[in-house]
Amino acid sequence: MEQILALYRRYLRDTAFAEAGRSVKRSAVRMREQLAWRWAEAPDRFRARIGRAREAWAARRRRHVSHGADTSTTIRNFWYRARYIARYYWPRIAPAGHWLLSSRETSNFTYDLTERNRSHLASLIALVVKVPAEQVSAYIDELLADEQLKRKVIERVRALGRQGGLDPTAMFGRRVGWYAVARALKPRVIIETGVEKGLGAAVLCAALLRNGQEGHPGRYFGTDIDRAAGMLLTEPYRTMGEILYGDSLESLAALDVEIDLFINDSDHSASYEAAEYDLIAPKLSDRAVVLADNAHVTDELYLFAQRTGRQFLFFREEPANHWYLGAGIGLSFR
């Protein structure tokens, strides 16, 4: 080191080259001093913000390190996780292509429930109507094996053609639950608000038909504001009741009956739904069951149950071979 310094003093120290080096060093020192001065002069808020950003960045790095992740792991995980999402949703997305090309349905889609979903539904309804789950399952199977009802629905859908907006398949989705409740409860009066094409009406009247054959007669009342509603409700099911055309609240107010089974499926605004429950509350029998077809969207049946000291349960549909994620049934009972 000593020798290098001696050589420097002898041959380099007084040259222009050494002077240029010293000048660069002086500039660097000046620049550092100026930066420190500017930083000291920077407004407190600006400095605090920079400080917080640096701390957040350091904390993020620490978290990353503590999870054992680095950038390449993050990229690898991204693809793994993206594939996970795709695999998870594929069973729902896959049927959509075929459905888009072949189905004529634009709303109120029809499908079957998965077998597992039907078993869960039967267990849940067993609690509501207080009969064994095996019996409820048997009622559901009875509907699914009802070839006359299916034939009647399919014939009518075919007769209506494309403008009917239904596929000629007779699949009842969550309405198998409505049927099982109607079969187990043996209601004297069923009201369904919102009939639309009449798939639910046909299912409920099929239950009443069987109940009648077993010595438990009952009557169906549907309400709908649309005069064309109810086209799937054909003989012999139509003889089990009637459709009251006009605003549902007005029809319900004029109806002087004791209700054993009430199904809300008309105007799906929360306020209208709540108004229907409040209107029928004094007309419910002691054993009445109230079903909500919109309980996957609103909390009105749950709130009604709370207001009136009733129980509440919710069932979520799992459609089989369909892109639709499913609706649900709200059930309120004593």
Ligand SMILES: C[S@@+](CC[C@H](N)C(=O)[O-])C[C@H]1O[C@@H](n2cnc3c(N)ncnc32)[C@H](O)[C@@H]1O
């Ligand atoms: C979702 S659909 C009913 C579906 C039917 N329950 C089924 O099982 O397929 C709703 C129906 O409610 C009717 N609706 C809407 N607002 C109404 C109101 N204020 N009074 C009576 N019916 C109404 C509509 O005309 C429509 O047909």
